[in-house]
Amino acid sequence: MMRILHSLPRTHKLLLLPVATMVTVLGAHKIVSTLEDSRYEHDTTQTDTLLVPLEPNISPGVPSLALDRDPVSEAIDVASRAVDATREHVPLSQLTASEVVDIDFIDAAQAGRDAVVSATDTPATSPLSPSDDSTRHIDDAARHIAVVLGTVASGMLASDKRLMADATSYEDISEDELELFDEGPIILEEEIAANEPFVPEWRTYTVQSGDTFTALAQDRFGMGYREVMALLDKMPEPELLTRWNVGKRFEYQLDAEGKLAALRIMSNPRDGYLVKRDADNTEISTIERAGEATQRMFAGTVSGSFARSAQATGLTSAEVAELSQVLEKKLDFRRDTRRGDRFEVLVESDIIDGQSLDPRILAVKYDGSRMDLTLLRNPQDNQFYTPDGVSLDPSFNRYPFDGQYRISSPFNPQRHHPVTGRISPHKGTDFAMPVGTAVKAPANGRVEKVGNHPAAGRYIVIRHDNGYKTRYLHLSKPLVSRGDRVTMGERIALSGNTGRSTGPHLHYEVLVNNNQVNAMKVALPEGGSLSGEALASFKHQTEPVLAALESGQTGTVVASTQPSDGEDGDEDDES
Structure with missing residues (x-):
C-alpha cells in the first residue's frame, strides 16, 4: 500500500493520506478489539470459518472486481447482507453460499483444522448455523473495515486478474525514498501562482498638483536618482517629463520587482515616445499614431470680407488661411468678391481622440457674380488644378515673399x-x-x-x-x-x-x-497642365471628391451660414 501511495502524484498523496491513516488505525483497533472480545466471550474451540453469501455469478476464491460496481462497495454490501441476516435471525443455512472466505484469526482462537467448513459442506451441517449456541459474533464496523483492508491489500483494485498478476512498480524504491512528504507542506494556491508567468499590465497615471517626475519615479517606479537623471538625458524632449500640466496622462508598466519597465507618453495626440527599461539598458522609440481620415463640408455666403465669411462657417483660422492662399492665385478678394457670392469647401483631417489634426483642403467651389471657380487637390503632387487638369500654380510668383507689405x-x-x-x-x-x-x-x-x-x-x-x-x-x-x-x-x-x-x-x-x-504688371508664364496618364489618374482619383462637392454631402457634418438681415457688406474689404 505504501508503494501505491508513493507512486501517486504529490497532490493525490495529500488527499489520500487522511483516508489511509484513518482506515489503518481504526481497522487495526477494531480487529484487535474484536479478537479480544471473542477470546473471552466465545469458546475458542469453535471453527473460525465465516460463511458469507455472495452474488451467484461470483466464483469461489478471491472476490473479483470485474463488476459493474466498484469492488470496495460490492465487498461491503456482501458483508452487510450477512450481518443483516444475523440480526434478523435468518438461518445462514437459508442463504446461498456463493463463496467461502476463510478468516484465520490468531493462535489464541485455537481453531482446529477439522473445524473448517469446506465449500462442499451442506448448509445444514454448518457449525455457524443459528442452532449452534457457540456461533462466533464479529462487530459490524470491524467486518466492514476488514473487508476494505483485505480488498486493498490483496490487489483487488485491478479490474482484471491478469493485470494483477503482471502488476509491478515503475522502479525500485529505497528506504530513504519512502518519505511521503519530504518536500514540505503543500499550499496549492502558492504553487499555482508560482507556475504562472508574470505579465506586466499597462497602468494610467494622471498628473496631480505638485507632482514631479523625479519624486514620482522614486516613490512609485522604484527608480534611483541617477536612473532618473540618465533617463532625462536620453529623452529627445525631456520637457515632457519635467514640465507637467495638471491633468496630463501617461501610461507605464512595472516589472515583477515593482520597478519601471515601460513608459508611454505623448507630446500631442499624434506623436509621442515609448521608453523600455531593463536591468542593462534603456531604449526610447518614437510613437506615431495614425488618425481616421474624416471629410467635412463647409458652405457659406460672402457677407463682408471673405475671411470673416469663411470663418463664420466653422472653419478654423488655419483652414481659412489655407483657403485664402488657394483662391488668391485666381481670385482677387478686393475686386472679384461680391456680397451674396456662395462658396463650398471640402476639408479632410485626421481624427485622433476626438481632435481634428492636420486639416487639408481637398476641393473648393466658388460661385460668384464675377467669377466661377472649381479647384481640386491632386493627390500625386498636392497641387490644385481645375477639373480639366489645368494647373492653378503659376510657374512664376508675382511676389517674392509671403504676406502683404506696402x-x-x-x-x-x-x-x-x-x-x-x-x-x-x-x-x-x-x-x-x-x-x-x-x-x-x-x-x-x-x-x-x-x-x-x-x-x-x-x-x-x-x-x-x-x-x-x-x-x-x-x-x-x-x-x-x-x-x-x-x-x-x-x-x-x-x-x-x-x-x-x-x-x-x-x-x-x-x-x-x-x-x-514693372514686376507688378509683367505677364507671368502660366503653370503647366496635366496630360496623358497623369490627367487620367487625376480625374479618376478626384471623381468622388468632385461628386461630394457638387452634391454638398459627404456623410459628415455640413456647416452653412447665410447673411443675416441688416448685416452690412463691403466688397472692397481685404481678406
Whole structure:
C-alpha cells in the first residue's frame, strides 16, 4: 500500500493520506478489539470459518472486481447482507453460499483444522448455523473495515486478474525514498501562482498638483536618482517629463520587482515616445499614431470680407488661411468678391481622440457674380488644378515673399530722386518691410551673383528657367551662394537696410531680355497642365471628391451660414 501511495502524484498523496491513516488505525483497533472480545466471550474451540453469501455469478476464491460496481462497495454490501441476516435471525443455512472466505484469526482462537467448513459442506451441517449456541459474533464496523483492508491489500483494485498478476512498480524504491512528504507542506494556491508567468499590465497615471517626475519615479517606479537623471538625458524632449500640466496622462508598466519597465507618453495626440527599461539598458522609440481620415463640408455666403465669411462657417483660422492662399492665385478678394457670392469647401483631417489634426483642403467651389471657380487637390503632387487638369500654380510668383507689405516706391522710369530732385528712373519695386523678413525665390532657377555694393548694399541675382532674371537689393543676409540651385518658394535671403537706403525695405526687380520691367504688371508664364496618364489618374482619383462637392454631402457634418438681415457688406474689404 505504501508503494501505491508513493507512486501517486504529490497532490493525490495529500488527499489520500487522511483516508489511509484513518482506515489503518481504526481497522487495526477494531480487529484487535474484536479478537479480544471473542477470546473471552466465545469458546475458542469453535471453527473460525465465516460463511458469507455472495452474488451467484461470483466464483469461489478471491472476490473479483470485474463488476459493474466498484469492488470496495460490492465487498461491503456482501458483508452487510450477512450481518443483516444475523440480526434478523435468518438461518445462514437459508442463504446461498456463493463463496467461502476463510478468516484465520490468531493462535489464541485455537481453531482446529477439522473445524473448517469446506465449500462442499451442506448448509445444514454448518457449525455457524443459528442452532449452534457457540456461533462466533464479529462487530459490524470491524467486518466492514476488514473487508476494505483485505480488498486493498490483496490487489483487488485491478479490474482484471491478469493485470494483477503482471502488476509491478515503475522502479525500485529505497528506504530513504519512502518519505511521503519530504518536500514540505503543500499550499496549492502558492504553487499555482508560482507556475504562472508574470505579465506586466499597462497602468494610467494622471498628473496631480505638485507632482514631479523625479519624486514620482522614486516613490512609485522604484527608480534611483541617477536612473532618473540618465533617463532625462536620453529623452529627445525631456520637457515632457519635467514640465507637467495638471491633468496630463501617461501610461507605464512595472516589472515583477515593482520597478519601471515601460513608459508611454505623448507630446500631442499624434506623436509621442515609448521608453523600455531593463536591468542593462534603456531604449526610447518614437510613437506615431495614425488618425481616421474624416471629410467635412463647409458652405457659406460672402457677407463682408471673405475671411470673416469663411470663418463664420466653422472653419478654423488655419483652414481659412489655407483657403485664402488657394483662391488668391485666381481670385482677387478686393475686386472679384461680391456680397451674396456662395462658396463650398471640402476639408479632410485626421481624427485622433476626438481632435481634428492636420486639416487639408481637398476641393473648393466658388460661385460668384464675377467669377466661377472649381479647384481640386491632386493627390500625386498636392497641387490644385481645375477639373480639366489645368494647373492653378503659376510657374512664376508675382511676389517674392509671403504676406502683404506696402509698396513704398513703385516702378517709375520718370521718378524724381528723393535727395537730388533730379529725374532718376526707379527700375524696381520697393516694399517697406522689417529687417530680417524672409525673401523667397519666385520661380525655379540658379543663383548667378551674390555680392555687396556701396549703393545697392548686399544683393542677389537669380536667372530663372523660363529666361527671366530677378534682383534683390539692400539685403541684411544672403542665404544662398553663387551657383546654387533654388526652387519656387525657397528662402534665399533676409531683407535689410544696407547700402544707400532711407529705411528698411526690399528693392525687387524683374528683367526680361536683360531689361527691367514693372514686376507688378509683367505677364507671368502660366503653370503647366496635366496630360496623358497623369490627367487620367487625376480625374479618376478626384471623381468622388468632385461628386461630394457638387452634391454638398459627404456623410459628415455640413456647416452653412447665410447673411443675416441688416448685416452690412463691403466688397472692397481685404481678406
